Amino acid sequence: MIADSVLRVRDLSVEIALPSGTLHAVSNVDLEAMRGETLAIVGESGCGKTMTALAAMRLLPRRARLAAREISLSGTDLRALSDKAFSAIRGNRMSMIFQDPMTSLNPVYPIGDQLEEIHMRHRRAGRRRARERAEYLLDRVGIVNPRARLGQFPHQLSGGLRQRVMIAMALMCDPALIVADEPTTALDVTVQAQVLRLLKDLQAEFNMALILISHDLGVVARIADRIAVMYAGRVVETGSSGQIFGAPTHPYTRGLIDCIPYPGKTARRTRLGSIPGIVPSMIGDSRGCMFRNRCGWAEDRCRTDGNAERRIEEGHSYRCIHPVGHLQGAAS
Amino acid sequence: MTGGLFADEFRVDAPTPREVMRRRARRHLGFLTGTGFVLAVVLLAVFAPWVSPSDPFAQNLDARLLDPIWGKGGSWDHPLGTDSLGRDYLTRILFGARISLLIGFGAAVISGVVGSTVGIVGGYFGGRVDAVVMYLINVKLALPGILIALSLVSVFGGSLIALIAILGFLFWDRFAVVTRSVTQQVRGQEFVAAAEAVGASHTRIVVQEILPNVMSHIIVIASLEMAIAILVEAVLSFLGLGIQPPTPSWGLLISEGRSFMFFKPWLIALPGLALFFLVIAINLMGDGIRDITVPEGRGR
Amino acid sequence: MGRFFVQRLGVALLVAITVSIIGFALLRVSGDLAADLAGEDATPREVAEIAALYGLDKPLHEQYLDWAANALGGDLGQSLFTNEPVMDLILERVGVTILLSLYSLVLALAIAIPLGVLAAIRANTAVDRAALGVAVFGQAIPNFWFGLILIYLFGVVLRWLPISGSTSFAHFVLPTVALGTAVMPALMRLTRTGMLEVLEADFVRTARAKGLSPGAVFFKHALRNAILPVVSLAAVSLGFLLGGSVIVETVFALNGIGLLAYESILRSDFPVVQSILVFVSLAYIVLTLASDLINARLDPRIRLG
Numbered sequence: 001m002i003a004d005s006v007l008r009v010r011d012l013s014v015e016i017a018l019p020s021g022t023l024h025a026v027s028n029v030d031l032e033a034m035r036g037e038t039l040a041i042v043g044e045s046g047c048g049k050t051m052t053a054l055a056a057m058r059l060l061p062r063r064a065r066l067a068a069r070e071i072s073l074s075g076t077d078l079r080a081l082s083d084k085a086f087s088a089i090r091g092n093r094m095s096m097i098f099q100d101p102m103t104s105l106n107p108v109y110p111i112g113d114q115l116e117e118i119h120m121r122h123r124r125a126g127r128r129r130a131r132e133r134a135e136y137l138l139d140r141v142g143i144v145n146p147r148a149r150l151g152q153f154p155h156q157l158s159g160g161l162r163q164r165v166m167i168a169m170a171l172m173c174d175p176a177l178i179v180a181d182e183p184t185t186a187l188d189v190t191v192q193a194q195v196l197r198l199l200k201d202l203q204a205e206f207n208m209a210l211i212l213i214s215h216d217l218g219v220v221a222r223i224a225d226r227i228a229v230m231y232a233g234r235v236v237e238t239g240s241s242g243q244i245f246g247a248p249t250h251p252y253t254r255g256l257i258d259c260i261p262y263p264g265k266t267a268r269r270t271r272l273g274s275i276p277g278i279v280p281s282m283i284g285d286s287r288g289c290m291f292r293n294r295c296g297w298a299e300d301r302c303r304t305d306g307n308a309e310r311r312i313e314e315g316h317s318y319r320c321i322h323p324v325g326h327l328q329g330a331a332s
Numbered sequence: 333m334t335g336g337l338f339a340d341e342f343r344v345d346a347p348t349p350r351e352v353m354r355r356r357a358r359r360h361l362g363f364l365t366g367t368g369f370v371l372a373v374v375l376l377a378v379f380a381p382w383v384s385p386s387d388p389f390a391q392n393l394d395a396r397l398l399d400p401i402w403g404k405g406g407s408w409d410h411p412l413g414t415d416s417l418g419r420d421y422l423t424r425i426l427f428g429a430r431i432s433l434l435i436g437f438g439a440a441v442i443s444g445v446v447g448s449t450v451g452i453v454g455g456y457f458g459g460r461v462d463a464v465v466m467y468l469i470n471v472k473l474a475l476p477g478i479l480i481a482l483s484l485v486s487v488f489g490g491s492l493i494a495l496i497a498i499l500g501f502l503f504w505d506r507f508a509v510v511t512r513s514v515t516q517q518v519r520g521q522e523f524v525a526a527a528e529a530v531g532a533s534h535t536r537i538v539v540q541e542i543l544p545n546v547m548s549h550i551i552v553i554a555s556l557e558m559a560i561a562i563l564v565e566a567v568l569s570f571l572g573l574g575i576q577p578p579t580p581s582w583g584l585l586i587s588e589g590r591s592f593m594f595f596k597p598w599l600i601a602l603p604g605l606a607l608f609f610l611v612i613a614i615n616l617m618g619d620g621i622r623d624i625t626v627p628e629g630r631g632r
Numbered sequence: 633m634g635r636f637f638v639q640r641l642g643v644a645l646l647v648a649i650t651v652s653i654i655g656f657a658l659l660r661v662s663g664d665l666a667a668d669l670a671g672e673d674a675t676p677r678e679v680a681e682i683a684a685l686y687g688l689d690k691p692l693h694e695q696y697l698d699w700a701a702n703a704l705g706g707d708l709g710q711s712l713f714t715n716e717p718v719m720d721l722i723l724e725r726v727g728v729t730i731l732l733s734l735y736s737l738v739l740a741l742a743i744a745i746p747l748g749v750l751a752a753i754r755a756n757t758a759v760d761r762a763a764l765g766v767a768v769f770g771q772a773i774p775n776f777w778f779g780l781i782l783i784y785l786f787g788v789v790l791r792w793l794p795i796s797g798s799t800s801f802a803h804f805v806l807p808t809v810a811l812g813t814a815v816m817p818a819l820m821r822l823t824r825t826g827m828l829e830v831l832e833a834d835f836v837r838t839a840r841a842k843g844l845s846p847g848a849v850f851f852k853h854a855l856r857n858a859i860l861p862v863v864s865l866a867a868v869s870l871g872f873l874l875g876g877s878v879i880v881e882t883v884f885a886l887n888g889i890g891l892l893a894y895e896s897i898l899r900s901d902f903p904v905v906q907s908i909l910v911f912v913s914l915a916y917i918v919l920t921l922a923s924d925l926i927n928a929r930l931d932p933r934i935r936l937g
Contacts, residue, residue: 059840091843098841103834106853107933117852118842153932169842470647473868474920475654476875476912479893483658483905486897563774567879570776571894586777593780594788604777611772619768 006177006209007033007056007094010070014051016063021283025051025064027233028307033177033209038200040212040224042256046279048233049213053179057096058086074176092122095170099182101162105154111165112150118172137168141198160191167199171206178203179211184219196223218260221245226315229253232290233282234307239316249312249323251295289320297322356624363620369613377429384423385411388580392418397596412602415585416592421599424580425606431581432562432610435495439561440554442500447507448550452542454508455515456534465512472505481564482573490574499561506553511546518545548625555618559611566607582607636934640924644917651913652703656696659906668712668900708907713899718907722889726911728798729881729888732811733873735804739812740819741866748823748862749855755828763824767817775876779810779883796885807884811877815869822865826858833857860931867923871916 014026026048033039041049054060056071058078071078073094078086090096098104106114115137116130123129131150138146141164154162163183170178180199184192200223203210214220220227221241228238229252237250248254255275277294289295292302301321311317357363376383392414399406400413400421412422454465481502488494518524518541527537568574569583577584582603589599666683667674674682683689687698702709708718743766751763786806787795794803830836831854839853878890885891889908896904928934 057841059837087840087843087845089843090841096841098834098838100834104838106835106839106857108856108931110932117844117848121842121844121848153936155933156936166838169838467643467646467650470643471650471654474647474651474871474913474916476872476909476916478878479875479905479909479912480658482878482894482897483902483909486900487658487661559772566774567776571879571882573897583774583776586780590780593784597784600777600780600784604774604781607774607777608772611774612768615768615772 004035005032006035006074007031007211008070008072009052009056009068012052012055012066012068012071014048014055014060015065015067016061017065018283024233024282026055029230029233029235031211031228031235033211034226035176035209036204036207037225038203038210038212038223040214040220040227041230042214042217042220042227043230044215044279046282047230048282049230050181052230053096053181053211053213057090057094057179058083059090059096088122091118091175092173093175094177094179095173095175097163097166097170097178097180097183100186101159101166102154102186104166105162107154110151110153111157115150115165115169115172118169122173133172134168137171138165140171140202141165141168142194143168159187160195163187163191163195164198167195167202171202174206175208177209177211179213181213182215183212185215192219199223217256221260229256232279234290234319236291236320237318239312243313243316247312247316249316249318250291250320251297251322251324252291253318254324295322297324353624357620360620360623362616363624366613366616366618366620369609370617373429373610373613374433376426377433380423380426380430384420384426385409386420386423388419388423388427389578390419394418397592397599399596400598400602403598413598415588415599421585421602424585425582425603428580428582428585428603429606429610431492431575431579432565432607434492435499435565436558436562436614438496439499439503439565440558442496443502443504443557443561444507444550444554446501447504447553448511448546450504451508451511452515452538452546455512456519456538456542458516458519462512465508469505469508469512472508477502478564478567481568482571485568485573490568490576492575495565495568495574499564503557503560503564506557507550510549510553514546514549515542518542548621552618552622552625555614555621559614559618562607562611562614637924637928640921644921648914648917651917652700652910653696655906655910655913656699658909659902660692703907703910709903711896711901711904713896713901713904718904721892721904722907722911725887725889725892727888728886729874729877729890732804732807732877732881732886732888733870735808736811736815736873736877737866737870739808740816740869743812744816744819745823745859745862748820749827749850749858751820751824752827752831752858753850760824763820767820770813770817770820773813775810775814776879776883778813779806779880782806782810783884798886798888803884803886807880807886810883811873811880814876815873819862819865819869823858823862826861827854830854830858860927863926863930864923867919867926868916871912871919874915875912 009029009031012026012029012031013024016023016025029048029052031039031041031052041052043049051060051064055064055066055068056078060066068079073089076089078089081089105111112131112134115134116127119125119130119133120127125133134150135146138149143149143161143164149157149161149165154165157165163186167183170180178199183199184195187195196219199210199212202208212220212224217227217229224241226238226240227244228235229244229250230236231252237244237248237253239247244253245257248257252275259274275294280290280293282290287307288303288305289298289307292298295302299322305321307319308321309317309319310323395410395414396416396418398410398414398418401408401411403413406413410420410422412420412425415421415424450465450468454462481498484498485495488498524537524541527541532540565574565581566583566586569581570587572587575581575584577588585603586600589596589603593600666679666686666688669686670679670682680689687695690698699709706719708722710716711718711721714721747763747766751760754760783795783806786793793805794800795806797803833854835857836849836854839849844853875890877886877888878894880886881888881890882894889911893905893908896902896908
């Protein structure tokens with residue numbers, strides 16, 4: 001298995017110094033993305049999932065401070081690389097797709113130019129080769145008449161097309177890993193499914209690792225192999241798709257699953273679940289379980305030792321002293 | 333069920349906006365120095381007759397062009413020396429501050445009232461009214477300010493009142509541009525729609541909802557325009573078309589010192605430095621007010 | 633895009649007409665033109681004859697239309713002082729002013745853009761504060777006084793450069809510094825804020841995510857976008873410089889239209905003043921239109937709509 005590990009992150013924390021105190025954006029996160037597998041990171045906005053991805057890509061905002069015991073890509077220790085050496089990997093062996101395709105492309109350059117420069121930078125190839133590659137990939141991501149599109153500017157394309165361009169960009173150098181941060185959130189509902197399908201197909205075909213960041217467990221359910229649920233900067237539960245949906249253990253995971261409507265299954269008048277309360281401020285003290293103020297099972301101990309990791313079976317673990325569901329009481 | 337045991341645990345007491353501003357003001361070095369300097373100049377100007385060593389108009393032809401205290405033959409009788417008519421230079425500079433401040437303040441108030449009115453009306457009513465406002469702003473921008481000021485001053489004379497009026501009515505455009513766009517933004521917000529729905533009159537909405545939102549912008553621009561008016565007055569007086577002698581204005585002092593500048597450079601250096609530092613201080617104050625009043629997270 | 637420009641053009645025309653009316657009005661409020669023309673010891677009858685001769689007894693709007701028609705035909709009237717055609721006076725001297733304005737703009741941009749970019753890249757560091765200090769200095773220093781100080785330092789103490797006149801390039805150096813300093817701060821601040829904003833933009837993050845070099849990220853992706861408003865401001869600044877050069881031209885005795893305007897104001901030669909005023913305004917209007925066109929060329933979102 002180790003041979004197939006693409007991205008491995010151990011004990012990652014990100015802190016941001018604000019005038020009002022230190023914001024613990026990410027606390028002690030462990031992640032592993034495997035070749036040919038889709039890892040989904042799920043949580044509400046502000047839970048630290050994007051920060052985790054940016055940290056792995058070394059794209060954090062300047063004020064952010066990062067600490068980690070390990071960040072490695074296919075065995076290479078990324079922490080040891082200089083900024084210059086790192087930039088030779090970004091866009092090359094690991095690339096990223098952002099949430100808003102409307103603003104993620106440079107408005108003043110044709111998209112062909114924006115695709116080609118990646119290839120020219122990392123492959124030291126001439127413009128002709130880069131152009132061929134760009135055209136091929138635009139075709140692969142389902143854009144009709146790619147040659148004509150290369151000369152167009154971003155504002156001339158629809159949102160769905162632009163996100164396809166972003167995907168083509170990410171593929172320019174055959175990366176081992178693609179991180180897609182809410183890739184469908186800004187798109188029309190009808191386009192969302194297509195783009196997701198496309199990502200999944202490409203991931204299988206190019207045999208890459210895909211990290212999919214989403215706030216929507218329902219979206220993730222369709223294409224994720226493994227899922228990490230994040231809350232307030234921590235991974236509160238992680239497991240295979242089957243484990244998470246079959247035996248959700250953390251009260252928060254359970255709450256998220258209750259929020260998903262199932263067409264045909266959810267009875268008409270059933271009230272969809274919602275999780276009461278608000279996400280706590282992540283500024284200042286971050287000991288104890290951060291979900292305790294919204295949790296129906298909270299008790300005094302949650303304030304101090306709610307964060308210890310517990311393992312249910314191979315690949316399925318959670319951080320809670322009061323696991324819910326069928327396992328209640330059975331946990332250590 | 334609204335959460336469990338710890339439902340209230342994470343509530344944080346956020347400081348009020350006023351507290352935030354006060355805290356920022358106390359830490360803002362530029363704002364503190366600028367405001368301090370401006371206040372000092374204002375006090376010196378107000379109390380000029382009492383703090384200055386002599387009469388600004390008293391000539392002494394036996395003591396002409398005396399060097400300042402650091403030059404040769406300088407004495408404490410005339411700490412900054414004397415001008416070509418033997419008048420005490422420190423006194424004349426102190427009295428000159430009165431002219432600069434009066435004109436700067438007066439012109440900023442007039443241009444602020446004119447410009448903000450135009451801008452708010454345009455931004456609030458939109459449509460044709462706004463088209464007229466934009467047209468007025470465009471005409472104003474196309475006119476070369478200094479040339480117009482020079483021409484008008486040469487026609488109407490360089491009295492204090494005339495200068496204040498001319499400068500006031502010349503530099504309202506920045507107020508109009510900014511208040512117009514801020515008003516447009518505020519106008520589109522829900523609380524204005526709510527006020528309208530309740531049947532509040534236009535005047536009431538403008539006074540209660542729009543004005544408080546544009547006020548901080550108006551103050552920032554006013555400080556900028558005050559500095560500009562002070563500079564323009566100095567130019568006009570320097571060119572002989574503004575304040576007329578023997579009244580001491582910094583621009584006029586520089587103009588009078590110009591014929592002696594090659595061997596008595598301090599005659600132009602001193603009033604110029606006074607002008608320079610006053611304008612810097614006003615700008616620092618204005619920049620400071622902007623930094624202090626912007627919402628959190630928006631840098632300078 | 634076509635409609636947008638037709639609209640702009642319409643507004644510009646309207647503004648131009650208004651400006652010419654204001655210029656005309658200024659001439660009329662300046663005093664009794666006929667009396668000025670007739671000379672100091674003319675009898676009332678002679679004044680009336682002069683008035684009739686120049687059409688000054690007609691209603692004001694007719695006078696304006698006459699004047700405008702002549703002006704469009706290149707006849708701006710005569711100087712009251714030298715009796716030369718105003719057009720000739722202006723054409724003789726406008727070259728100096730245009731040169732001075734262009735030099736000043738180039739100098740200002742050459743300082744403002746690198747400094748603004750540097751300040752943005754190193755935001756909130758000592759470099760940024762130093763750049764801000766330079767801007768505050770340039771904004772606060774009185775133009776005419778700065779000119780005098782430059783004359784004193786470089787012309788008198790160091791004796792490096794000529795201090796007045798306009799016969800060689802060296803004559804333009806000090807005036808260019810004095811005038812360029814006036815427009816530099818605004819350009820610098822705009823570059824800095826534009827750059828800061830763009831550096832936060834998603835597409836710059838994309839550029840970094842692609843692994844591009846810092847040079848390509850800053851200059852190819854960020855600056856190209858941040859520079860758009862600076863180009864507009866530069867065009868507008870040129871218009872401002874044409875009108876604002878009056879002070880510097882006077883201080884350095886540079887024989888441009890600014891100095892001409894000043895001298896004409898002093899001797900109440902209002903036909904000249906009025907013509908220069910209208911000329912500078914029209915130049916400003918044309919330059920703003922030009923800046924729209926340049927921006928459209930540079931920004932595909934406007935060019936291709």
